[in-house]
Amino acid sequence: MGRPRNHPIMEFPDIPTMLPDMRSRLWRFFVGSICAVFLLFNLSACGAANEPPRQQLLQALSLQIQLTQAAISRSLELPDSSGTPTVSRVRVENQEAIQIGEQLGMKVSGRFDWQLPGDRMQVDSPFEIYMERGERGESWRLARPGGSGDGFRQDWLTYPLPVS
Incomplete structure (x- = not known):
C-alpha cells in the first residue's frame, strides 16, 4: 500500500491568489446592492408623493x-x-x-x-x-x-x- 497519492481533491488552492477574486466579487455585490436600494427608495418615494x-x-x-x-x-x-x-x-x-x-x-x-x-x-x-x-x-x-x-x-x- 504505501503513501497516498496526490489527488486533485486533496490539493488546496493558494489562498493569497484567491483573495483578489473574492474582493472583487464582494465589491460588485456591495455596489449592486447599494444601487438597488437607492433605486427602490427613489421609485417608491416618487409614486407615493404624487398620488392622492x-x-x-x-x-x-x-x-x-x-x-x-x-x-x-x-x-x-x-x-x-x-x-x-x-x-x-x-x-x-x-x-x-x-x-x-x-x-x-x-x-x-x-x-x-x-x-x-x-x-x-x-x-x-x-x-x-x-x-x-x-x-x-x-x-x-x-x-x-x-x-x-x-x-x-x-x-x-x-x-x-x-x-x-
Whole structure:
C-alpha cells in the first residue's frame, strides 16, 4: 500500500491568489446592492408623493356624484337630494400626472361601487376624475373641466376636499 497519492481533491488552492477574486466579487455585490436600494427608495418615494391619499379619492368621488346629482336635479327642476352617497371598493386602473391650471394634478381612472342615501341598489361604475394638488402639497381639490375662456386653454372649476 504505501503513501497516498496526490489527488486533485486533496490539493488546496493558494489562498493569497484567491483573495483578489473574492474582493472583487464582494465589491460588485456591495455596489449592486447599494444601487438597488437607492433605486427602490427613489421609485417608491416618487409614486407615493404624487398620488392622492385613498381617503381624499373617496371624498372626491362622493363630491363628484353630489355635483352631478345636483346638476341633474336642477335641469329637471326636481328638489335636490340630500345626503352623502356611500363610495366603496375603489379600483384604480390608471393614474396620470397632468397640469391643472398652474398646479400639479392627477387624472385618475378606474371603477368603484357607490350607493345613494336611502337606496338599496349599489352601482358598480367606471370613473375618470381630476384632482388638483394644493399649493403647499398638503391638500387636494376635485377639479372639473369648465370650458375654455380663450379657446386655447382648459379652464377648471375646483372644489376643496377636507384634509383627513
